Amino acid sequence: MPKNTMQVIRVHDYGGPEKLVLEQAPVPQVPSDQVLIHLKAAGVNPVDWKFRSGSAKQFMPLTFPWTPGLEGAGIVEVAGADVKAFKKGDEVYGLVSGAYAEYALAKTNEIFPKPAGLTFEEAAAIPIGALTAWGAVIDTAKVEAGQHVLVHGAAGGVGLYAVQLARWKGAHVTGTTSASNLEFVRSLGAEQVIDYQAARFETVLHAMDVVIDMVGGDLPERSWQVLRPGGVYVTVAGRLAADAGKAQNVKALSAGRAPVENLKRISELIEARQLKVVVGKVFPLAEAAQAHELSQTGHGRGRIILRMGD
Ligand SMILES: NC(=O)c1ccc[n+]([C@@H]2O[C@H](COP(=O)([O-])OP(=O)(O)OC[C@H]3O[C@@H](n4cnc5c(N)ncnc54)[C@H](OP(=O)(O)O)[C@@H]3O)[C@@H](O)[C@H]2O)c1
Incomplete structure (x- = not known):
């Protein structure tokens, strides 16, 4: 069973990177049709700081406290009672809302088996x-x-x-x-x-x-x-x-993001070595503010990643 509480980045108001605070919060309850993932890595995307700053609030107002993160990779900790496609211990990656955390929920049609041979950090650098x-x-x-x-x-x-x-x-x-x-x-x-x-x-x-x-x-x-x-x-x-x-x-x-089911084809291309995954700078979860500062420069190589503790 997961711990009752987890480390999570939370934002309580719009503002600068200093609004990203590492806190203890309850591990989410698992709905019957979802899985709880013990996250090992999360991608840091420009949209995360656009949401955090409030610059996107006209079309995407936040409810506080808010945890950033749209993508991640980790291990299934709990599969909901109705879930057939995944079980505890499966290594997965995909679209994960609130991924700047040790644990997060995911819909079963938005996660996929982690491509063979990839680290969790590499897998978290793929979806968005x-x-x-x-x-x-x-x-x-x-x-x-x-x-x-x-x-x-x-x-x-x-x-x-x-x-x-x-x-x-x-x-x-x-x-x-x-x-x-x-x-x-x-x-x-x-x-x-x-x-x-x-x-x-x-x-x-x-x-x-x-x-x-x-x-x-x-x-x-x-x-x-x-x-x-x-x-x-x-x-x-x-x-x-x-x-x-x-x-x-x-x-x-x-153009916007392609439908999530395309991750299956993308996984195949990665496993066939027709598509390379590139991880940028890696920060511990506690340094989410530094990760946002770097992302906000608009320069760099590959996806910036947050790594969760072991
Ligand atoms: N519509 C959607 O669904 C969607 C989804 C994801 C992202 N986005 C948007 O797409 C944009 C890129 O996202 P990202 O995740 O790729 O950002 P990123 O990882 O921060 O990469 C930005 C890249 O832009 C390069 N760059 C900066 N100025 C440039 C210029 N004048 N000419 C050419 N290259 C330049 C930088 O390279 P150097 O370091 O070499 O300068 C850097 O590698 C963001 O605005 C993001 O919000 C939209």
């Missing part, structure tokens, strides 16, 4: 990044073999999967990143990598078929200049006006 990249590259842009695809933010927690999925589809991939990540992005399969601090990509590229944007800011308008007529621009990093791209004769689309 890979599903979002799948939503952008496969479901929305519908990238095809032979296409020329530009990926902005190619070294980040989403971008690293976008590069690899476009390559997996047989596209020629160009990535943008800072100088420190040029070799890393090449190692993901990008044929061409542009240091965004050294060159403006629109002076180097033209007639691209697809742009996948993980950065936003002024990149939509600049990206439309490098697309061929009828080319496709997909963003996961902002909202687009209804007429976005029309004057430039490009298709401009927003």
Whole structure:
């Protein structure tokens, strides 16, 4: 049986990283159709600090106390009475709400067996990044073999999967990143990598078929200049006006996370070594505030991870 109480990060009010407080709280009761996971690792996503700060409260108001975290990996501690698919001791990963904690509940259709050979930290680095990249590259842009695809933010927690999925589809991939990540992005399969601090990509590229944007800011308008007529621009990093791209004769689309069942296919690609998982900096759970500070810089490589104590 799990302990009665657990260590958990809780937020009691909107604000800065200092609002992330390590507390003792009761371990959740397990509904009959869910599982309780003893978490070993959780992913830290930009949306976690957007929720925490209050900048997203218009469309996603929080109820306090609130525990951040959308993804994690660990061991099933208790399977609810009606659960057939999982049992105590199974190693799992997936979408886990409130994952900055030693224990959290998960729906059985949102978790999957941990891919063979992966650590818990690696498994926790998959769900949001890979599903979002799948939503952008496969479901929305519908990238095809032979296409020329530009990926902005190619070294980040989403971008690293976008590069690899476009390559997996047989596209020629160009990535943008800072100088420190040029070799890393090449190692993901990008044929061409542009240091965004050294060159403006629109002076180097033209007639691209697809742009996948993980950065936003002024990149939509600049990206439309490098697309061929009828080319496709997909963003996961902002909202687009209804007429976005029309004057430039490009298709401009927003993408969200692909449905969670795609994690099954993603697990298979990882086990077949067709998709690499990349863990960024790892922090202990107690240092969630430092993890948010790093994520808020908007720079880095791979998914930042929180590790729970043993
Ligand atoms: N719509 C959705 O469902 C959804 C889901 C997940 C994420 N998102 C959004 O997608 C964005 C990326 O998320 P993430 O998890 O990948 O973030 P991340 O892990 O923090 O990565 C951000 C990356 O952007 C790069 N970067 C920063 N400025 C750049 C520029 N001007 N040009 C090219 N690259 C630049 C950084 O690379 P350097 O260190 O080399 O600068 C860094 O690797 C966030 O805005 C997030 O909120 C949306």
